[in-house]
Amino acid sequence: MAEEPKSAAPERGERTVQIHVPVLARVEGEGALHLRIRGGQIEELSLQIYEPPRLFEKFLEGRSYEEVPDMVARICGICPVAYQISAVNALEDAFGVEPGPWVQAMRRVLYCGEWIQSHCLHIHLLAAPDFLGYESVIAMARDHPQVVRRGLALQALGNDLMRLLGARSVHPIGVKVGGFHHAPHPAEAQAMAERLHAALADTQALVRWCASLAVPEDWQDFVSVAMGDAQQYPIERGRIIAGDGLAIDPAQYEQHFTEEQVAHSTALYSRYRGRAYLVGPLARLNLNRDRLAAPVQQLLAQTALAWPSRNMFHSIVARAIEVHFAVAEAARLLQDYTLPSAPAVAVTPRAGVGYGCSEAPRGLLWHRYRVDGDGRIVEARIVPPTSQNQARIEEDLRLSLQAFGLDHDDEQLRLHCEKVIRNYDPCISCATHFLRLGVQRE
Amino acid sequence: MAATKPRVAVHKFSSCDGCQLAFLNLGDALLQVAELVELAHFAEAGPVDPDAPVDIAFVEGSVSTPEDLERIARVRANSRFLVTIGACATAGGVQALRNLANTAEWVAAIYAKPDHIRLLEHSTPIASHVKVDLELWGCPVNARQIIGALRALLFGVTPAEERDKVCLECKRRQSVCVVVTKGLACMGPVTRTGCGALCPSFGRDCYACYGPAENPNTAALARRFEGLGLSPAAVGRRFLFINSGAPAFRDQGLGASGKANG
Numbered sequence: 001m002a003e004e005p006k007s008a009a010p011e012r013g014e015r016t017v018q019i020h021v022p023v024l025a026r027v028e029g030e031g032a033l034h035l036r037i038r039g040g041q042i043e044e045l046s047l048q049i050y051e052p053p054r055l056f057e058k059f060l061e062g063r064s065y066e067e068v069p070d071m072v073a074r075i076c077g078i079c080p081v082a083y084q085i086s087a088v089n090a091l092e093d094a095f096g097v098e099p100g101p102w103v104q105a106m107r108r109v110l111y112c113g114e115w116i117q118s119h120c121l122h123i124h125l126l127a128a129p130d131f132l133g134y135e136s137v138i139a140m141a142r143d144h145p146q147v148v149r150r151g152l153a154l155q156a157l158g159n160d161l162m163r164l165l166g167a168r169s170v171h172p173i174g175v176k177v178g179g180f181h182h183a184p185h186p187a188e189a190q191a192m193a194e195r196l197h198a199a200l201a202d203t204q205a206l207v208r209w210c211a212s213l214a215v216p217e218d219w220q221d222f223v224s225v226a227m228g229d230a231q232q233y234p235i236e237r238g239r240i241i242a243g244d245g246l247a248i249d250p251a252q253y254e255q256h257f258t259e260e261q262v263a264h265s266t267a268l269y270s271r272y273r274g275r276a277y278l279v280g281p282l283a284r285l286n287l288n289r290d291r292l293a294a295p296v297q298q299l300l301a302q303t304a305l306a307w308p309s310r311n312m313f314h315s316i317v318a319r320a321i322e323v324h325f326a327v328a329e330a331a332r333l334l335q336d337y338t339l340p341s342a343p344a345v346a347v348t349p350r351a352g353v354g355y356g357c358s359e360a361p362r363g364l365l366w367h368r369y370r371v372d373g374d375g376r377i378v379e380a381r382i383v384p385p386t387s388q389n390q391a392r393i394e395e396d397l398r399l400s401l402q403a404f405g406l407d408h409d410d411e412q413l414r415l416h417c418e419k420v421i422r423n424y425d426p427c428i429s430c431a432t433h434f435l436r437l438g439v440q441r442e
Numbered sequence: 443m444a445a446t447k448p449r450v451a452v453h454k455f456s457s458c459d460g461c462q463l464a465f466l467n468l469g470d471a472l473l474q475v476a477e478l479v480e481l482a483h484f485a486e487a488g489p490v491d492p493d494a495p496v497d498i499a500f501v502e503g504s505v506s507t508p509e510d511l512e513r514i515a516r517v518r519a520n521s522r523f524l525v526t527i528g529a530c531a532t533a534g535g536v537q538a539l540r541n542l543a544n545t546a547e548w549v550a551a552i553y554a555k556p557d558h559i560r561l562l563e564h565s566t567p568i569a570s571h572v573k574v575d576l577e578l579w580g581c582p583v584n585a586r587q588i589i590g591a592l593r594a595l596l597f598g599v600t601p602a603e604e605r606d607k608v609c610l611e612c613k614r615r616q617s618v619c620v621v622v623t624k625g626l627a628c629m630g631p632v633t634r635t636g637c638g639a640l641c642p643s644f645g646r647d648c649y650a651c652y653g654p655a656e657n658p659n660t661a662a663l664a665r666r667f668e669g670l671g672l673s674p675a676a677v678g679r680r681f682l683f684i685n686s687g688a689p690a691f692r693d694q695g696l697g698a699s700g701k702a703n704g
Contacts, residue, residue, distance in 0.1 A: 054456065054537040058548040063679065070649055074536045074684070077460020077582060121466060125487060136488025138476040149470065156469040167640040169467065170460040170582040171651070174644055182644035427459075 031426070033397070033417055037406055045401075047394050047421070057380045065091050065177055065349060065375040072367075072382070073171045076427055078121070081114040081162065082360030083382075084175040085236050090367040091177045093250075094354025095375075097347050102340040103179040105333050107236045110165040110174070111358070112326035112333075115235070116158030117169060118361035119281070119319040119326075122425045123210065124151030127316050130419045131213045147209060150202050154323065157199055161330055164192050179344025189337035196331035203324035204299060210320040211303035215313035220399050222310070222392060224283035225272060227359050233291040233325060234284060236358050240366075241287055242272065243308075250355040253366050259383065269391050270383060276391035279363025280424060281318035282309060296325050312396055312423045319425075349375025360385050362425045386426045393424050448596060449496040451483035453517050455503025455510050456537060456565060460582040461528035462486055462502055468585055475589075478596065492516075498523045498595055500588070504530040504537060504687075506565045518572035523595055526568045527588060529581035533653055534687030536581070537565040541687065542696070567687060576601055579634050581651035581684045587636060604636045605656035608648050611639035620647055627667045627680055632658035632690070653685040660694035675702035 032048040056075055060068060072087045073080035085107055092099060124147075125137045134140040141148040159169040164184050166172020174180050227234035228241035241247045248256060259268040271277070286308035289300065300307060300321055305314055351373040357366040363385030370379040400420045401413065408416070452462055465472060466487060481487065482494040492513075499521035505514055518524055526532045534541065540548060541564040549561065568574055576595075578587045594601035608630035612619065620626040620642050629650035630642060641648045654660075660681065667677045681695030 055540055055545075055548050058543070059536065059539045064676070067679065067683070071536065071683075074458055074460075074581065077458040077463050080458075080460070117467075125466060129488060134488075136481075138473065138481065138488070141473055141476075148473070152469045152472065155467065159467055167644055168582075168584070168637075170463050173641050173646065176646075181641075181646040 031421075033421070035401075035413075035417070040406055042398055042401060042406070045394060045398055047390060047397070057382060060369075060377045060380040063377050065095075065347075065369075065371060065377065068369075068377065069175045069177070070171075070173070075382070075384070077170050078118050078427060079114060079360045079362070079365075080171050081111055081166070081175070082358055082365050084172070085111060085358045086356050086360075086365045086367040086382075087369075088175060088177050089237060089250075089356025089358060090354040090369050091356070091371070092347075092354070093356055094352045094369060094371050095177070095347055095349055097178055097345060099179050099345050103344065104237070106165055106180060106183075106343075107175075109330045109333050110162060110172070111236045112330035113158050113161030113164070113166075113169070115326040115361050116323055116330075117155055117162060118158075118425075119323045120151050120155035120158060122361075123206070123316055123319055123323075124148060124155070126425070127422050128213075130415075130422060131215070131316075150206065154199060154202060154206065154327075157195060157327070161192060161196070164188060176344055178347040179342075181343065183340055183343040184337075186337055186339055189334045193331050193334035193337070196327050196334070199327050200324070200331070203320075203327050207299055207303065207317070207320040207324050210317045211305060213316065215311070215316075216400075216404070217311070218313055218400050218403055219310045220312065220396060222395075223272060223275060223277040224286045224308070225277045225279050225364060225388070226284040226287045227357060227364060228287060229291065231291070233288050233329075234359050235326075235329075240357065240364065242277070243283075243287060246272075250357045250366065253355065253357070253383075254368075257383075257388075259387070268383075268387050270388040271391060276395045277388070278312075278392050279385050279388045280315065281322050281361075281363075282312065282315045283363065284359060285309075285318040285321060292321075292325060293328070296321065296328065299324060312400075312420070315423045315425070349373065360427075362386065362427055363388060384427070386424075389424045389426065393421060393426070396420055396423075447478065447480045448498065449482045449494065450479040450592075451492075451494060451496040451499045451517075451521070452481070452485075452487070453483065453492070453499060453501045453503075453513075454485065455501065455514070455531065455568075456506040457503030457528070457530045457535065459486065459502070461531075461580075464527070464583050464585050464588045465500075468589075471585070471589070475592070479592075493520060495520045496522070498525060498592070500525050500527050501531050501568050502527050504535045504565045504567060505571055506537065506562055507560055508562060509560075510562070511571065514568060514571050523575045524568070524572065525576045525578060525591055525595075526574050527578050527583045529579065529651065529653060529684050530565075531568045532577045532579050533685045534565045534567050536684050536686075538687035539682065540565060542682065565687070576603075579653040580636055584637070604634065606635045607631055607655040607658075608633045608635050608637070608639050608642070608652070611635040611637075612642050615639055615643060617642045618645075620645060621666070621670075625670050627670055627672055627676075629663075629680060632660050632663050649683060650680070650691065651684045653688050654690040658690050660690055664694055664698055673702065674698050678702060 034046045036044040068087050069084040072083040075083050129140050162169040166174040224243040227238040229238035259270050353370045355368050366383040368381045404416050483491045529535050591601045621628045626647040628647040630648040633650040634652040634655040636652050664677050678695045678699030681691040
């Protein structure tokens with residue numbers, strides 16, 4: 001893969017080494033890592049993101065609120081529903097619109113489809129080859145055909161679930177402010193509920209399989225941040241909570257979380273009370289285990305892992321648990337599906353500011369819009385999960401590399417770094433691209 | 443069976459990754475594709491060898507940085523057939539909207555230290571820089587399009603190109619026309635088919651994510667939209683959206699917007 005490591009001859013007992021990985025494989029997008037080691041210590045470490053900025057916040061200015069869901073979907077092909085739902089939450093907040101129980105339930109169903117699709121893609125195509133020592137899922141499929149086929153089938157189920165409410169799974173077209181453009185026929189919903197029920201056994205097997213993968217003992221201290229809700233495991237709506245007891249409304253986000261630009265990245269860095277923090281499946285599970293239904297909690301207990309987990313390598317298990325949960329949840333919500341009188345409520349725009357968030361597959365996604373009296377966007381701000389995780393990824397790499405041992409050869413160090421980064425399922429399209437690893441040893 | 447399989451690469455430029463998903467969402471068919479061809483470079487799926495000589499290169503994303511310019515030249519030099527996948531690679535993508543504005547001002551508005559951001563002034567399609575053998579339109583492209591193109595190229599035949607309007611697909615699906623029945627500003631009459639006419643089948647207006655159809659009568663449609671009650675600015679935005687870099691849409695959209703301002 002990529003260029004060969006280049007090691008200079010040892011000089012007075014110290015070696016100087018540089019590694020370049022121009023493109024990091026199996027992440028969504030491209031990034032670079034710069035690492036300098038001197039005297040057995042990490043002297044410099046930075047995750048570099050060279051996202052060609054696509055300037056979405058500016059494209060949105062002057063657009064009608066009705067155009068926003070179709071526009072923001074284009075930020076990410078893997079989690080378009082997350083962008084659409086955070087956006088409609090924020091705009092409905094601005095307009096004082098309550099879309100009602102049918103719309104909320106169906107948004108949750110659509111979102112379950114995206115979690116299933118994105119998590120299964122990550123587990124099988126991006127992460128699992130690391131744990132089993134393959135370059136790609138295609139190589140892995142030769143030795144583990146059942147595991148790969150089960151994963152691809154679950155991913156396809158997620159895609160089909162998204163099609164039910166969105167017509168297609170990449171940039172779906174069903175979501176609008178106030179609800180949906182279209183309500184599926186009850187027969188379609190029933191057929192989907194049956195497919196979901198039938199897939200539950202596979203999702204349980206997936207959880208057990210992920211929990212059986214050998215992972216490093218890499219315990220770290222970090223703050224988890226996720227959404228929280230009194231009744232439900234958080235997906236499409238709720239407040240924002242943190243492991244230290246924080247519980248705030250989406251409108252208060254900017255009072256607690258800051259974003260800053262660093263020289264080596266086009267993604268902005270987020271900090272909570274001046275510290276790095278974690279968003280994503282492990283953070284969600286750490287904070288919301290008690291919101292899972294009893295059978296899911298039992299499955300979690302069977303993993304024989306200690307929850308909450310402080311080991312980022314357990315993210316793959318958290319993802320598998322969420323796949324199981326999402327299949328069961330969508331089946332439950334579609335079980336008693338009835339056709340609504342209308343798939344959306346009427347929306348009357350008014351001037352104001354709205355805040356909205358939701359749990360993208362890879363973590364909290366927060367939006368804020370200022371809108372004029374005609375419903376045109378005056379100003380937009382979007383904070384994607386990957387930029388929130390970026391500081392945590394760097395902190396993790398530092399700790400994890402020390403624990404792993406800096407005396408490993410460059411190829412092993414590079415692989416370890418890639419595994420650590422992939423635990424976060426970074427979506428560099430949301431924040432974006434170019435993972436180039438430079439290790440300098442002096 | 444031939445001793446060596448045809449080699450395929452999937453390259454990414456400025457994009458959302460959504461068109462590559464047409465491969466990654468193939469399910470079982472992804473494994474069949476891997477039997478038919480050797481995936482020499484496809485970073486998101488694992489293999490990384492960006493300078494590998496290949497028979498077919500699929501390119502996602504638009505050219506938007508100085509590095510992209512060098513990279514697309516190398517991709518072209520290393521590929522027998524170069525196929526663009528999606529609106530970004532084929533027309534500059536939604537990010538081509540910045541071509542109509544002052545990019546430097548926008549970057550300064552978002553980033554505290556804009557000097558660190560290296561961007562070309564415009565986001566441009568691949569064909570603005572190198573010869574492209576086949577363009578697949580769509581935001582996103584779907585599995586049917588990429589498998590159709592791949593199969594045709596492997597069989598050595600010219601891939602069929604869909605240039606019909608979405609309206610024809612709507613009729614074939616027996617969907618109800620949303621312009622006639624609901625008065626919606628549907629872009630179907632000027633938009634290339636290929637998506638399956640999804641939006642009208644959901645009772646909503648097409649927003650032209652597949653780009654201009656063959657001989658699109660954009661001026662007539664713009665007049666129709668005004669007749670439906672859209673302001674000139676709103677008509678302009680209909681054309682200046684996902685495919686604002688496509689000349690037929692750009693010219694009509696700028697004309698309508700100019701009317702709004704003037």
